[in-house]
Structures are given as C-alpha cells and as structure tokens.
Amino acid sequence: RFYSHQPDLNFKNPEVQKAVLGWIDFWFGMGVDGLRLDAVPYLYEREGTNCENLPETHQFLKKIRKYIDDNYPDRMLLAEANQWPEDAIAYFGDGDECNMAFHFPLMPRTFMSLKMEDRFPLIDIMQQTPAIPANCQWCIFLRNHDELTLEMVTDEERDYMYRVYAEDPQARINLGIRRRLAPLLSNNRKKIELMNALLFSFPGTPVIYYGDEIGMGDNFYLGDRNGVRTPMQWRPDRNAGFSQAHPQSLYLPLIIDPEYHYETINVFNQQNNPESLLWWMKHLLSLRKRYPAFSIGKLRFLFPDNPKVLAFITEYEDEKILILANLSRFSEHVELDLSEWNGMRLLELFGQTPFPEIKNIPYSISLNPYGFYWFLIEKTAPSRPSAERTEELTVTNEVNWENFFRKGNVYQLEKILSKYIVKQRWFAAKNKILKTVKVVEIIPFQLNDKKVFMVLVRVSYLKEEDNLYCLAVTFLPENLLETIRTQFPKAILAHMPQSNGYLIDAYFDSEFTCMLAKNIGENAKIKGENGILNAQRASEFKSLFQQKLIKECHPLKAEQSNTSININRKFVLKCYRQCSYGLNPDIEIGRYLANQQLFQQTPRYYGSLEYVSHEGEVISVGVLQQYIPHESDGWQYTIDNINRFFEKILAAPELAIKDYNIPEPDEYFNTAKQIPEKVKELIGEYGPLIHILGTRTAQMHAVLSLNTTDPAFTPEPFSTLYQRTLYQSIRGSYGRVINQFKKTVQRLDEANHALWQQIIETDRSFEEFLRKLLQNKISAKRIRTHGDYHLGQVLFTGKDFYIVDFEGEPARPLSERRIKRSALRDVAGMMRSFHYATQITLYGENSLVRKEDINSLKEWADFWYRWSCAYFLQGYMSVADHQSFLSSDIEDNSILLQAFLLEKAIYEIGYELNNRPEWVHIPCRGILEILGSSR
Template sequence: MPNDFLSDPLWYKDAVIYELHVRSFYDANNDGFGDFAGLCEKLPYLDALGVNTLWLLPFLESPLKDDGYDTADYFKVLPIHGDLSDFQKFMDEAHDRGMRVITELVLNHTSDQHPWFQEARDPNSDKHDWYVWSETDDKYEDVRIIFTDTEESNWTWDAKAQKYYWHRFFSHQPDLNFDNPEVRAKMKEVMFFWFDMGVDGLRLDAVPYLYEREGTSSENLPETIDYVKELRAAIEERYGPGKVMLAEANQWPEDTLPYFGEDNDGTSTGVQMAFNFPIMPRLFMALRRENRRPFVEMLERTRGIPEDAQWAIFLRNHDELTLEMVTDEERDYMYNEYAADDRFRINVGIRRRLTPLLEGERKRIELMNAILFSLKGSPVIYYGDEIGMGDDPFLGDRNGVRTPMQWSPDKNGGFSRAPHHKLFMPPINRGEYAFDVVNVEDANNDPHSLLHFMRRLIALRQQHKQVFGRGTLELLPVENPSILAFVRQHEDTSILVCANLSRYAQPVELPSHSAFADAVPVELFGQSPFPAFEDESSYTITVGPHGFYWFKLVSQDELDRRALADPEPATASHSNSNLPVFSVQEGLQNVLIPTMARGRHPERFAAELPEFLQCQRWYGSKGQSIDDVEVEDALRLDTDPVVYLSIIRVHHGDTSELFTLPLSTLPGKEGDALLEEHPDAGVIWLNTDAQEEHLLVYDASVTDGFWSTLYRWWRNDERGRSLQGVYEARQTSSLDTAVDPGTIRLFSGEQSNSSAVVDDASFVKLYRRLEEGVHPEQELLAHLTEHEFSFTPRLHGTIDFHDHDRTYTLGIVQEALDLDTDGWTYALQSARRFLERVAQTPLPEDAAQPPFLGPTHALQPPVWMENVAPELLSVAEVLGVRTAEMHRVLAKGTTDALHPVDAPSDLGSVLRRSIWDEAKATRDLLDDHDAPESLDDDVSWNVLLRHLTALSDHTASCQHIRLHGDYHLGQILRADGEFYILDFEGEPARSLDERRRPNNALRDVAGMLRSMEYAVFSAWKRYDGDDPYAADWVHTLLRWLNVTFLDAYADTAEDDAFLLPRESRYLYLWAYLVEKALYEVRYEINNRPSWAWLPLRGLHRLLDAAPEAESAFQNGTTADDHEASSFSGSR
C-alpha cells in the first residue's frame, strides 16, 4: 500500500473497507472462538485481497447477548479474543502492512451487566443518573420500537431501582443518559482510549438515539448532532486531522446529512463518514425490477455532503438488509422477491448474505460489486462475501450471516481445530454453501473464482482511487431503463460506467458529453480499446446480460503512447540484467495462467525459457537442443510475496520432458541484488500497472522465502486445484517443529534437484524432472522407514500433482541429519591426505597387490597401506557393510512394487546386449561432441564386445530386488561419526519405470566402486606436484578399496538370495562397472563436459582388467586362488 495512505488525513476517501468479526474469522488457539492472534495470522490474506481498511465488529468485554453490542467494559478486550496486548500487536501488524483500522464504539447503551448499570440500579448511587429512568412507562410515547419482533416497549421495570429504565434496543441494553455531562465526558474518555491505542476510526453505533425528548421521535435530535460535533472538535484538538468517526445512522438521507455538519468553507464539522443505508435496498430493487429508477432516485437524494466527507457504501453487512427506508408496497415487493421463505425475514429486513440473496448467480454478484465499487463513496466488503459464503437460516437472530469464515474444506472449514461442539457457532456444513464447497483454499487455487474477480476489481479501483474515491458522479440520461450509466471524473481523468440490470443483453445509446470529446473508451479489465467517440453524436454499445463496462476515456495520442497492443519484449535497463521486459496488467499470473493472460504473454514467456534452462545445474538435458517450451500448469502457493509452482514441458524433436519451476517476483533494486548473487536465476522483468518498479521473475528456489512457503504449505496438508489438476501435500509422520519455519539452509551446487533444510529438522527436496508414476525415492524411503533401517533418514511426507488419472511426485520431506560432511567431500579430503603421505615415495619393493576384482580372504591390506590410507579403507569397509544391510531390508518388500523377483534366466545375454547398446550410444555421443578424451579407435570397442560375450551363455541364479539406483559417495552423509545413505531417486537420465524395476544388487555395488575411483582420481588430478610414483600409489589404493568394500559386502550378504554365486559374481560385477562407466560418460557430456575425462579413464581401466574377471569365471575359481600380481598398463 502506498505510504501516503497512512499519512493522508483524507485516507477514508481511498478506503476499501473489509468488515469482519474477530470471533468468526480465525481461531489460532483452537478454543472455538476467533481471536486477535488468528486475525494477525490471516492479515496476508487480507493484504492480498487488496483491502486497505479493516472494520472490526465488537470485541470488548460483553455477556454476548447481542453479539458484543452489549458492552460490559469499554476498556477491556473479551478474553476469548485475547487481551489489550494482543490487540496492540494486531494494530502494529496492520499498520506495518499499510492498513487502517476502524473499531466499534457503542455510544448509546451498555449491557445491563456493565458495572455502571449495576451501580446505577441503586437510586442513591452517583451513577444512577448515568441512565434514563422513569417512575412510569408512558414517557416518550412517540418513539418507535426498533425490534418489533422481540420488544413490546422501550421501557423495562427494574426491581432493585423500583423504576423503569429506557432502552431503544433490547431490554438487556439500557440507554446511557447523555443529558448527564459526566456521561458525555466518560464516553469522550473511552474514545480517546482507543484512539491512543492507534485505532484510526470509530464506528458510532446507534448514534441517532443518544437523546430523548417528549413529543419527538427521539432520533437525530439537535442535541445529538451537537454532541457529535463536540466529539469531532475534541478529537482534532487532541490528535489533529486523520482520526475518523463513522456514523451508523440507519435513516433517510435528509436525516443523515446533518451528522456531517458543515462549516462556512464547505468542510465537515461532525462525522467524516456515514453509512448510506437507503441506497442499499434500492439497488437490489432495481436489479430485480431490471429498472434503474428506484436506485437513481435515492442516489440523487444522497448528494450534497461536505467536500471532505464520504459515504460508506455496502451491499451486505452483519445486520439484516434493512427495509425501513422503503414504502410499504416496496417492502412487500422485496420480501416476495428476496425472502419468500419467512425464515429469512427478521425485524424490518432480510437476513441473508449477498451470494444466496442473488441465488448464487455469478453474473449478478459481479454486477452488483462492480456498481458498488464504481459509486461515489468508500466500498465495504462483508467478510466471506468475496468467496461467496452462504448463510444458515436455522441459527437464531442474525447469527445466520455471522458464521465462521470458511478457509478450507478441512475440519470446521479451517476456522478452528477445536471439537465441533466447542465452536461458538457451527460453520455452514450442508448444502451448496457448505465449507467443503465454498472456501478460501479452493477459491484461491481456482483462477476463475469469485475471489480472483474481487481481487481484480479491488486492484482496478485502487489503480484509479482518485477518480473513484474523490471524483464527481454524473448520471447519464439514457433511454433504456435497464441501463445504469454514469461518468466519474477527477481532474483530467474520466471513467464511464455502464451496467445492465437486465437478464438479457441490452443496447444503450449514450448521449454526447464533454468527457467524450475526442476520447477513446478503453475497457479497464481487459485494457481493450473500443471505437472512438465522434464529435457531437451519440454512441451506441451493447451490454451483455447482467454485464457491465468500466471505460477509461483517453485521447488517441495517449492510446498511442501506451501502446495497448502487445509490444515485443523490451530489454531491462537494470545494471545486472539484459533480461526482457513484459508489460502486464497485474503480475506473474498474467504470463503463467492462460485465463488471466492478455495477448501472447504466456507464449513469449515460454520462449525465454530455453536460454534460462541451459544455465541451470538441475537441467539434465543440456546435450539436446530445445525445440520448444510450454508452461503446462501453475499453482499459486502464496501471495505475499507471490509464489507459483509451475510445471513446464520441454520439447526435443519427437520427445518431451516435464520439469518443475518455482517462480516468484522481486521489485527493482531487490531484483538487482538477487541477480548479483544468483546471476542465472532471472527469467524476465515485468512492468505492471500496479507497480512503479519493474518486477524480476526468478527461480524462487534460490531464496529462503520459497522454502518457507513450500514447507508451510506441506505442514498444513494443503490441497490446491489448478487449471490442469490438483496439488496435494501429505504428511506421513508427525513433527514437533513449528508450522512456520524459522531457519532455512539452502543446498546448492551439483544437484539434479533443489533442496533445503528447515529448522535443522526437515530436509525438503523439490524434484526438477518429473515423470508419471510413484517416485522411487518415495517408495523406498517409506519402506526403509517402516522397517526401521537406521542408516537412512525417515520419510516425513510428500507433495504430489494429480492430473486426471496420472500422478507425479513433485517433492518429498524427510528427516534432516546433523551433517558433518558428505561422503564425497570426506573421501576427497581423505584421498588428498593419502597423496600427501606418499608424496615422492615409491611403493614398497614387496608391495603385493590384490586382483582388480574379487575378495581376498587370504590377503588383508598390508600395514603400509593402512598407515597411508586409514580413512579411505575404513570408509570402504563401513560402506560395504551398510550397502549389504540396506539391500537386505529392501529384499523384504511384500508389495507388488517392492517384492523381489527371480533374475531372468538369460540375464547374461540381456546384460550383454544392453551394455553394447549403451556403448554404441556413448560412442555416438563422443563423436557428436568431440570429447576432450575418447577411446583411441574402434579396436577398443571391439575388445569390449569380445569380453562381453562371456556373459552370453551364463545362467544367473539369484533374485533381483529394488535398488538405491544412483549409489555413490555423494549420496552418503557422515553425521556423528556414522555414514547415512540418501537420495533414492535412481539415475536421473533413466525413466521412472526403469528406476522402479527390480535389478541386480551388484549395480549398486558397482556404483559405489566407481564413485570411490572418482574421488581418488579427482584428488590426484588436483594434486599439485610432479610425482613419478603417484600413479602406482593411486592404482594400488583403488585395488585395495575395491577388495575391502567387496569383502565387507559379501561377508554381510553372503547367504542372501539377491547375491550371485562367487563363480559368476565378478564377471557380472565387471559388466555392471562397465555399464556404469558408460552411463557416467554420457551424463558428464550432457551436464559437465569438462568432467568427461574421468569416466573415460575408468572405462580404459576396466577394459584392461577384463581378462581377470573373465578368467575367474571361465576357471570357476574364486579370487582366493589368484596370486597377487602387480598392476600394469593402467591409464
């Protein structure tokens, strides 16, 4: 909100007021009653709605016989809502958001439980004269009874006082005696108390009834007007201008106007605002009669208020739709049309909310709101009307329109977690307005909802607040009685409003007007220019059934300057960015949501994504050219700041892939600062009508705010509907941490996904590449958690997207570990220490070495190797044991997806063909990318093929189980001296079906052995120095690491059905190592081309070692029978 709203003394002219009941809004402590803590929690929702002023219904100490209008203490908050400190916190937070606050001051009467009245019942008390007493009940006989359906008299006998006391409302609400100067002074003190608390305005409830005089109606008496003016003068003397009084004077216009007062200079001396009660029922009457006459007649009668005064205008509120200011005939008509069922009639009015009053007809609801927001005055929205809440006729009095706010389809409509019987009032839980049908959550996620319409309507009014809040209103004399047409003008700005009250399309011929001269009407919602007006001639348009237009009248020159047609994206002038600029009306939704976009912005936004994607570490298809990108879907997770979770489809030739892309916005300088830190995170800049600065659209995953939003969304078990499907959060285990996160730690660097740690307790992972089906990590973590495997984090929950009959896992939440370091870093550091220890030192002359593959029960690592590589050998042994333990738990699966299966009898042939196909694909990729290091010639590939033939005739005898699937040191965490296994996604380049398929356990073993080689080679490459002995040490170390790992693994899993027999184990392991190395080559070329040398070197080593593995198989011997031999020919 602009800062001038909190400093402008005429702020109330620009106010968009939201009326709410603290008790009905949100229950933060789950005792069944709404409270100020709950209201604070929901301020972001109100901020996003666009309202800038909150009007709170009574919240003071009260016995609640009249919903708080029976005050028992003017200086205390009703405990169920909190206390004064809670109220002060709310005031501070509202002001921080640029919002003003109006509260209730019930001047006329108190509760009969108020200490003042209890004391006043004693005729000898000093306070006896604070109330109006009489020996008889025949005084003021000319005064009407307001609640004719419950009260027979305005007098009630008090046995203790032995007198009658006066009450204009219910008998439990005795009227104060304003003829007593002590009462007038005390009520002034009450007013000062709340203004001192920071309140911006007070609604003077029942203000017309302060004084009583014989022979009069005792309403709107001169004494009342004088006291109001006395209050105004006292307020301005104490606070200066800006504190507002809002009169609740349910009177005819001529009786309400005096409350404003008017000085000689035309400014007000009484209240600054008053409710325009008479205009409300006539607007509904005009709509039903499809004739503007009842409305415009009353509109003319409410003119003539002081220049600085303002009407508060509304469609519905917490009371009945009053029919006091209509004729008897009109009252009967309104009852028959809007309340044919007597249950909806109360006192002299109709107790219905807006949406059921208009029979849920969306076009009529939009029309009535559009008229309201374009009239002269400050509009008031009654809580829940923005989402179309209904009412409950079975609740007594006016409680049927005061039911709890409906936040979600969950228990009690999301209002409270208290048991149903403890709620102060039941939410609407049946029929078309039940909370599982009408609620904020569903409305927020439906871009076509009434809520979104109201946000746009409010935003448009605020963009033109000067003309709507302070401009003149001139009715146009059009012939068609079904059309309401008028011009709003302020200085050089003119807006034409045309509204069709008929259920049928209607033509309207607009007469010539000075505002139309040389003007082009531009429809504000779509920014579409209509044909220009012609000089001195009428202008004809057609308005659809219950339709309306807001036209801004602009010159042709201005239209040309604004370039309303979609421009080609400009380039941002920001110092850190050459990103394109898109001009949109509201914000990010205009480029993400097709139904909220204008022109080709979604297509143009998508056209910017290929360049953006090529810079992202998580984008795993850099080796393929991008033909096209589409935004498949998007869901808004939050509005302050706006956060969307979008799904994009990337096309490569005949194939395509889905990716998640979280997006948010930041204004100019903040956007520049983000780009300084994350130069590849920006996508585009937005130039919006609502913001003075450009907005940067960026990948939200680089900021803490996104992870806080996503975590909160998950913790609340949110469920959001988009254009294409449903997004659903699900918790699988309970957490003790707060719903609102405190600390966020982002994980960056070499990841295929995005992740963060929340409050050091939860690890949140967002999958970037999406595929249909249950994600393997979700399945495996759930299984390992269920079987209490101690060396992997527990699964806490998931986030899924359901598109009709398809499901995609978007992310998971799991236990966060107290990280010391990851396995890769630990191994790399250990390898560097190893190289430092052996620097410039030859291997011992008697350095026996184990074979490249196979256990060596006869040979333990020699002392000299343990002395130089203790950390790495320890890692290899521990991980060998942990890997086998993990496989043993995974082999316990009982569901179809997790149950072990027998290995195919032709496993060797299948594996040979698969590896050869991968070899050909790898060779083609190397040729296409001119790799920095490649195999020398086709001879090497032929050697590979020749050694693979040994697999063809072998029958495997083992079971296949679900695997980790992408097993390497980077998936290991070291915490508290122990190693934990993470990331059960499988290899990102493989399809989801492949990753979920049971396979040979040696694939995981091969992955870890390859990773250890990665770590040692990486350390060697970075090792500074020309050491002639380093190569021998490195290759010897790798052999001992292999043997140590395999020994530990086999000792743990030797008797399990998933482990191949010894006589075939090592040939298959060699094949899986080759398969893994081929995959690594392709992965590195597509993602990190500068790393491709490492798996290529490993592939050379494997080809050199092939005879060892083949020999072990052909001879049917174990590696125990092999004599140690020196390593030769290694690259």
C-alpha cells in the same frame, strides 16, 4: 672494491672479447641454460671515472646478447647489478642486453617491513621500480651467497637493520649482514613461510638460495661470507651426505649449532615428513606455477586502513590474484574495497576454498599472526558456464505480472521461461535443440499480500522426447531483491522496470518454501487448473510438526538436478525440477524404508508434494525429509584422504610399489576376505570407515530384499532371460559408445587417442568376457536398488555414513529407474566412484599434486583405489554373504560385479565424450583394467 686475487680483464682488447665468446661456447655447449654476470656494471675501466655503468659495458653486452641469440636460442643472461632499480634497468637495454637482472633493493625492504610490521618500505620500493621491456624479467630473492646487502638503503635504514637483525657485531660484514634466512627470522616457521610467500607473490622470477628450503643455519664465525656457504645438508649421516671425503678435509665445516644441526635439519628428514618446511615449499612452488599472473602479472596495490596488512592484486589477462600478508606478530583485521569485482568471489588457492561473494560493501577478513592469503578472484561458478550469473531478461509492454498466469497471456510467460530454463543447472537437455516451452498447469498460492504460482512446463525438442519441469514464480519489488541478487542471481527470471521489480523463482523465496513445508504438515490440498497438488504428511511428522514452528527456510547452494531447502536444520524440502508421470523412486523408497523401520542410515521420510491431474496421473513435485548433520559428503571426505595418502607416499621414498600386492578386479571377492597389515598401515583410518560404508550398503540392500506384499518391492529371481537382457544391454551400450568414439576421436589428444586404440583392440576380449554372463544360470534375486550410487550420495558424519537421494539417474526415464536389478550394480557404481576420486585427485584442474610427482604416484593411485574397493567389499560381504540378493557362487558374483563395472565405465565414456572429453581417459582405463584382468 674487489679482492686482489680476482682477475682484472681488459675488455677493450679484441682478444679478450674473443676469449669470452669462447667461454660462452664452452659452457652453453655443456648444456648450461644461463650465465650470471657478476658485478656487471664494472666490466670496463676508464680513467677519471668510478668505472660504473660505462657506455662501453652496454655495447659489449649487446654484442654478447646478439651472439647468444644467434647461436643459442632459449639461453639467458642474468645481471648482478647492486643498484637502485632505475639504474639497474639500464642492463636490460631495449630488451637486447641481459634477459634478467637481480632486484637488490627489494630484499632488505622485505625484511624491514616484517620487522617494522609496516607495509610502507615494500610499497615504496615497488612503486619506484620502473617498467621493463616485455621480453625481460626481474630476478627477486631473499638471500644469496653474499651478505644481506644494505648498500641500497638509507643510512638510517641500515642502522635500523643492523640493530634488529645483527645485534652481534660479528654478524655484520662490509655493508651487510652475513646470515641465512632462518637465523635472520629467529627460526620462526610462520615468518619463514610469510617471507617466501611474499617472494613468490611479487612479479618476477624468485630464486631460492640452497638450504633455505629446509631452514638451514649458518656460522658467521667462519669469516668473510663463508658462514652462509657451508655444505648442503642432505642426510643425517657422514658429512651430511655432501661428500664421502674425510670430514676434516672439507673446505668448510658442517653446521653443528644445536638448533640447526645437520643431523636434524636435512633433506632426508624433511622429505619423510609431509609437514616439513621442504614439503611446504614444494607445494608453494607447484601452486605458483599454475598461475601466470604471479610471474608476469601487473601489480596493483590496495591501501586498506590497517598498515600492518599488505594487500595487492597481480593480474594477467583474465587472471586476477589477491595477495594479503599480515606483517604483524598479532592477529589483524582488514577491510578491503573490492567493489570493482562485485558479484565475484574469492577462491583461496591452497585449499581451493571458496570465500563469500564480493559485494558493494567493504570485504572483511581476519589474518593470523604472520598469516597470508592467495585468493583467485573468480566468477561464482567458473567450471559451469550455465551456472554463471544469467543475463536478465527485461519485459517490455508490461501488464500486471499476475496476468501472465491467465489463459490469454500465458504465451508471454512461456517466452520468459524458454529463456530462463535453458540457463539453469538443473536443465538436463543442454545438448538438445529446443522447440517449444508450454505451460500445462498453474497452481496459485496466496501468501499474506503476495501471490506465487507453481507451474508445470512441458519442454519439447526437435527430435527427442519431451520433458516436464516444475517451477514456482512470484514478483519481488526492487527494494527486496538484494539477497536474491547477491546469493542466488540465477533465480531472477525477468526485470519488470515499469513495475519496479522482478519475476523470480519462488523456490528461492523463504516465505514460500516455508509455506510448502507447512502445507505438508497440514495435509493441504491446493487446486490447480487441471488437477490438485496433494501435500501428504507421514505419520511421524505429525508430532514433529506440532512441536516445531516452520521458519528459517534457506536454499542449499550445492545443488545440481534439484533445489533443496534447509528448514531449521531439522528438515530438508527437496523440490524436484525435472518431473515425470508416476511416483518418484526417491519418495517411493523413502516411504518403504520408513515403514520397514529396519534401516536407520538414511534420512527419515516426513512427507511429499504430489500433483494429481483430473485424469488421475501422478507427478512427484517434492519430498520432505530429515536433515542429517554431517561433516561432508563421501566424495569430499575421500578426496581429502587421497591427498593425505599421496603426501604420505611422497614423504616416504623408501616405499616401493613392487613390495605391495595390488588386487585385480576379478580377485576382489577373495582379496576382501583378508587385507594385509602393511596395506592397512598405508590406507590408515579411511579403510575401516569405508568398511562401514560397505556394511551400510549391504544393510540397505538387505531391507530392500525383504519379502513383502508390495509388488513394487517384491524380490524377483534372476532368469536366463534377464541374464541375456543384461548381456544385450551392455553389448549395445558398448557399440553405441564405440560409434560415438569414432566421431570424436580426431578431437582427442594424443594420450586419449592411444587409449582409444587399446579399446578397439579389446573387442574380442570384450565379447569373450561378456559371454560369461550366459554360461551359467545365476541363482540370486533382483531387488529395488539405489540406482545412482556413488560417493556424492552418502553423507559423512565424522564416524558413520548416511545414504541419500534414491531418485536413480535423473537422465533415465522414471519407469526405467524403478526396474529391479542386481544389488551389485550399486556396488559397482561406488567402486567406479573410488576410481574417479583417485584420478581427479591426481590429474584434476584443482589437484594439489605437483606435475613432477604425477608419474611416481600413478601406481600408488591404483593401489589406493583397488584396496579401497577391497575394504568396501569386505564390509559389504560381512552383511551380504548368504543373502538372497547375491549368488552363493563367488565366481558368479565376481562375473556380475565386473559386468556392472564395465557397464558403468561404458556409460561414463559416453558422458565424458559429450561433456568433458579431456576426462575420457578415466573410464577408458576402467574398461581396460576389467578386460585385462579377465583374460
């Protein structure tokens, strides 16, 4: 069974055993993490047996394991026992022999399933695999240094494998096939990816044979198994970078097969190509490491009707991952019974792409030839507990639901609303202590045979100021609830079992929202108990309304502080949730820009819903705007570009950050004048497009700075009083954040604690910098601005940007949002958004960056962020230079910009400490960056 030159040791001899322990001391003393026990079933010999699996072997293994556990914790033994799994499991003992063992029979059956385009061989062997001790692990692989062994298959299966994978008899040896992974799979990239995806999906520890990560070839003419043991192909130069020796002195020659030649297939070439197999394998490894279910999860097969599709679940604690693999060379369709997870959704792990919600019907999916999916089965909005499916309130002692809206019974409605409102994403006071919820206005609507009531609700808190919220409520019978329950479960207010139906948020009722849009087109007035809801149509909407029948009104799912309705993909009805007395800036600025007709890169204003009380107080309830077809918002477009930038950097190790200038914040205006060519090459197409965004921003500010008779938009000059107010405001915010930091510092991790110390040490720098605001009178105009400007507030059409949502920061009072400010405050908001984008792409929970690459990308992230700011500012200044809303002194503009960057970062620290303490490092770094450059 073994070669004559291999040593044959007598393990019965105590001196041999002592020597073996000495060898263990030597290798573990050198820092080795584990030992592979080659042909472990044959350690001992006994006359009259085949020397396989003798009890003496197991006794000696227990002795070795105890010696290692006592002297070398965290080291491991790996058993090479080419046996059926029910036999190989003996080498785990009771968790006191080998830590791991190769799962040999799985390997050939993976290849067999792929060639047969049938999942049965894989499922069959996995179902025969017994449970193992909790402290043990299977070691799984596709190829290794030996032949693809066919010992653990039937004679018929072995004959089949020879015919399909080793047509040339010279590729066969012993009971196996001496080929590497890529040649076995005809160098088909999709097959190679699928096989590795399967390897990484099964529970256990996957092992990659050297060279398979780049698709190395083999040479079975070399004899024995040497054809799969040729030198690793590192580079396209001498000896493939494996050795500096004379090429003819190598023990085995290099691969020079034209298809796998070392000058083409090597690490250097693939490292420089982000689309290479090497990079794909790196991403696969990185993704697998994030989810424990892949390595230690419990396996459960699904059995859809299509046998060409392998489907299984691997789950560990609350983590459940669905794996789908198309074993066919053709596209395949499959329907899965996922009703066990009804109401949850599938999140595709590679792109973090959400798939449709799971329902109590077969889940339909199509797969490309040799395609596969890794899906996380998750709740519909895991990152925000408040947005998860709400627990339904059941109404007891029912009356007719319409009675809730009569004066004597409104307290029952208030009770329902008090439990409903606090669970909604648009409720902005989750950290406040609720005192009362009071209905202050009810506006009835009649829709054919259905009634809807719009209600204004005053929410009072124990200490803070009251808030006003707007909702609409209707009743829906049980048999009509399916769409709401599956797509918008948060819209359910209460269950009314005696009436066999539910109270729902009518903003998710298509019939009602279409009616609101029609009301705007008709300039309707709807009476309430204490005032009137005025539906006002812009003149431009009159002709559009007559031409278009309002139908197909669907709520947009990606919502936060408001609820928006897509109407025919022509209009958007935005319904404000948190309301205030006074005109909403979103409506006010929308009307103004529409009347000026000088800025086209924002949705056209078509009308509004405004409530006017009997006392004449105005409350903005909603606005109707143009629908803008778009590819994505600016945030997602930016995240995608940063990911591509990081891939480009990682694929070009010859690039050195020291060879590139990175602009400091106080140099932005000068740097933006001329961007170096080599920076343009690295940033790519994103730079020119962000330049366009800068010009659009300046064009918006130019229109908002026009002289007008409307006092709400008349520009006002800077004054020394305003400069002092700005100084005092930033200084006060900084002090409050420092106090907030002190209260939470003990809960911060070590890295954020260190940043806190640096912030404290910059107190003097902060004061010195801030006093620059008071040194000279700044000659510029204050104007109405966007007020909450960031990448999420622009829509990307594929070649241009539209600016949306002029509400300002919803958390601030409406009167504060209407204050005239420096246009550079918007510029600073966008630049802080660039910083957040780089940091979240690098460190975020769903980051595509491998942990081992983070350190090498930190400085490149700063490079990308700061040059993106320069591109944006370059575009901005191409329009804004010499405009009245900027100073003619570039130094004054630089001081203002840095002050607003500082103000925004201070605000962000407060937000992160309250909501995401683990992210406080982002604005902290922003502050340190500004103060560091200003010294």
